[in-house]
Amino acid sequence: MFRKFRQILISPHFLILIVPVLFLIIGIATIPDYGINWDSFVHFSRGQSYLNFFLTGKKNYNDFPPLVYSNCNSGNLGLLLPSCPGGGFRRSYYQNDYYNYEFWVVNDSGHPPVNDILAALSNYLFYQKLGILGDNVSHHLFILFTSFLLIIGIAYFVCQELGTFPAIVSSIVLASYPLFFSESHFNIKDPPEASFFGLAIMFFYLGVVKNKWKFILISSIAAGLALGTKLNIIFAAVIVVPWIVFYLINKFSPNFSITKVAQFLNDRRMLLLSFVVYLPISLGIVYIFWPYLWQDPARNTFNILGYYTQIGIGTPAEMSKYILYGWNIYPAYWISVTTTLPVLVLSVVGILSFWLFARLRKMEFYLFAILWLFVSIVRVSWPNADIYGGVRQIMEYVPALAILSGVGTYTLLRFRFRKVSLALIVVGLFFSIFEMVKIHPNENIYFNQLVGGLKGAQLKNIPYWGNTYGSVYLQGVKWINENSEIEAKIALPLGVMSNISRTMFRSDLHYSKPNWSGPNREGEYGIEMYFEWPMKYWYSFQYYDKYLEPVYVYSVDGVPILKVWKNDMEHTKSIFKEEISYLPKFTSIDKNILGSALNIDLGKNVFITKLVVHHAKNGCQNGSLGYIALSSDKKVWQQQIDPITSPQVAPNVDEKIIGWNDTNFVYLFAGKNTRYIMLDPQIENSCLLKNFEVNVYGLKTLP
Structure with a gap:
């Protein structure tokens, strides 16, 4: 026994x-x-x-x-x-x-x-x-359970082809991959999508290679679950179609004959039947579980495709420095600097193992893994394709990378110095796990030594460094729950209220967007993520960050990724405690292509905090465009991020806090140093420029 x-x-x-x-x-x-x-x-x-x-x-x-x-x-x-x-x-x-x-x-x-x-x-x-x-x-x-299923799938898949140890390596790489491990705990879309995607194409591969029609049916169910999560699974066709063509060429060469083809098809009658029902099963799962489609399937399907077209096309401005001959290298670059170095080395060895797998007649498996990885990356690197917030949207690349790490392991263990390779692989895996453990629970903002860790990513200003996808709010919530006074007010300067579940806070706390009081300093606690994203330059965030000393800073490797502020006079920085009115030296209305613009000359550089324009509301137009720009020399202008067509703060806060109404235009600045101000409504006969009266405010004590 x-x-x-x-x-x-x-x-x-x-x-x-x-x-x-x-x-x-x-x-x-x-x-x-x-x-x-x-x-x-x-x-x-x-x-x-x-x-x-x-x-x-x-x-x-x-x-x-x-x-x-x-x-x-x-x-x-x-x-x-x-x-x-x-x-x-x-x-x-x-x-x-x-x-x-x-x-x-x-x-x-x-x-x-x-x-x-x-x-x-x-x-x-x-x-x-x-x-x-x-x-x-x-x-x-x-979410965690679907990730668990994927790790089992990867382990068995690699074991079938390469043996036990490469399979264990692949499963460790996947389970400990910083982005995957972290977001398997809270990301409702991408880990489940990666899991269903991976299971679908692995069972498809095994069904074809082993002539198992039941595997194809399992694949169709997994594909339906994947399609019912995100539309990423449609790109699986770009993986499996070239692969199956290669597989068939290998099967029928070098001695091709009609008899051989007929026998091949006869042996796979049930397999062919499973292919016939594949799409009906997958599409049926989506239809059954999506009542929105029941109302008007055709129209609502077009609405869904329109949504994906909207979010999938158009390269963001922050990616411009990563465009090479029209191609966006940001996804490949991001993966190379957010994968631990041992895993990166194993994966590269796996990618370069063509010669070995060709000699061993294992090209079908090798090509499958290569296509899986490269299709996942190339589809968002294509000219004018959109990707943002890192690479979580293509998380299906992670299991492919894990498989290729197993391939790299298999290759290294066939060299002469097998024991040395084995020792280096084991040490490398321990290093990778240690790298993850030391920044727990913020593994999804990991950067490797190629860029100097998270600190290096911050210094290089890599877009979306420090983006925890909202998970880090928990650390601020914990601090507020433990340290705030009874019935304290909580506000988010940028995020919407759903970013934090109300039930995460103590029951006595008042959590509401309109709690943001800005320069009125009503004592609310502000909590917000701190990383490189366009919204951090909006006034509602800049006010907290520039005017106030934070009461709590949550950092990883010395880099702040979340701050909590208390908006009262006690925590206001001394130079921001008092502002005064500055009389403009000169104002003028100047014509331009779209209408007219208001130009203001303060006569000297001032750290401005507020522009107020009293204006008419009848016999004029309110536009939907427009902007404000600042300059110190009237040559180089800096356009401000916040729009001028709506208040810069939350609804229900505008008039109460900053005085915005239909005859009072108010624009706030977080202590911006300028001499010249341009207000361009970009419309003819703008109400902002009719019967106007200008007031400008700035810091009394200059920084």
């Missing part, structure tokens, strides 16, 4: 399960270390509404008791749900009375909802019914 048990322990099938199981255990234990991402509210509320309809047939939550914030459901950031006296009905924060089935079935589009529904099902089981896990944690458990 002992011998049999020992054989089980050393069997390949048992050994390659170790890493996935460890990933699942560690993953569950560390879920509370991560926050939610800024898309979570939309996805979770949609998933809850559709699931409630599927389970009960009801289109709203009218029969649910209202959600009451208390110490039982608010401010508890641990893994397990605390026991509360009375127990009773547990309503999810995301079962929102406004965003119910009746809303989504009309206003849906964008990404499909299958992942949302499955996350809601996890919440239904582990939070609403069993009361084991918290509201957010139970949603996130679904």
